[in-house]
Amino acid sequence: MAETKTLTTTPSARDASYSGNMKLSLTLSPEQGLNAYLQEIRKFPMLEKDEEFRLAKRWVEDGDTAAAEKMVTSHLRLVAKIAMGYRGYGLPIGEVISEGNVGLMQAVKKFDPDKGFRVSTYAMWWIRAAIQEYVLRSWSLVKMGTTAAQKKLFFNLRRMKGEMKALEDGDLRPEHLTKIATDLGVKESEVTSMNRRMSGGGDSSLNVTIGGEDGSAQWQDWLTDDSESQEELLGQSQEHEARMDLLKDAMSDLNEREQDIISKRRLAEKPMTLEELAKIYGVSRERIRQIEARAFEKLQAAMIAAAAKGPGLIEG
Secondary structure (H helix, E strand, O other): OOOOOOOOOOOOOOOOOOOOOOOOOOOOOOOOOOHHHHHHHOOOOOOOOOHHHHHHHHHHHHOHHHHHHHHHHHOOHHHHHHOOOHHHHHOHHHHHHHHHHHHHHHHHHHHHHHHHOHHHHHHHHHHHHHHHHHHHHHHHHOOOOOOOOHHHHHHHHHHHHOOOOOOOOOOHHHHHHHHHHHHHHOOHHHHHHHHHHOOOOOOOOOEEEOOOOOOEEEHHHHOOOOOOOOOHHHHHHHHHHHHHHHHHHHHHHHHHHHHHHHHHHHHOOOOHHHHHHHHHHOOOOHHHHHHHHHHHHHHHHHHHHHHHHOOOOOOO
């Protein structure tokens, strides 16, 4: 007696696009063993056009799930073939095939035999759509863009780069960038952005296991923060405030003109020139320089004297 099997590629609850209660009796899962799965699906015979039509009519008119199952199983090889074309996105091929199988079942459910098409012709569009949605959903946690143009760019960029022999890392050459953007009807900036994201290989989880003594070390365990610690930042902030207090006290030892010249020459974000200050005070540039130098010496001496009460704030 032949073993009864159940197809485990039945649409999951997250697949909102699928509706219906098609249940198949085959236990075949590409995620549990790809080679065994591929060998198993080769055992299902291809359907002749007349037989396919009869099965489709039985499914559409009578809801015969056995007929639907036979149409699905006879096209599992088609799904696997299409899915293999999406191996370059770094996703488990078993999962890609499973998503394609969902698209196949959607196609069989909606297939109208009276329109004269073969199931394979109709189903390939559903299969590709299901796989592409999965790739876009899984390849990056950051939304890739869901417009028709963005999808077309995502799924054609690698192929076009291959044709141009431009698969090396880095930005595209201007002539390649222009051709791709023109052929796909998108902006050059969109091509550059997509190419950079795809060259990065998609998103990576911080919880990826990368070895260690017991084999359980994760990527995040090896990440280091190069920024200064909170303790260092707090210490620097406190030191800065102390220095500013010393400066404020020392400035009180200068007269009004000296304070103004030091402020505008040494403390302003955009220091004034000697020429500008000379015009303000009606003196020569040399005189302004002398006043600034004397004021700075007085300021420095006052700060050093004040810092003696709190050593470490000013280095000699």
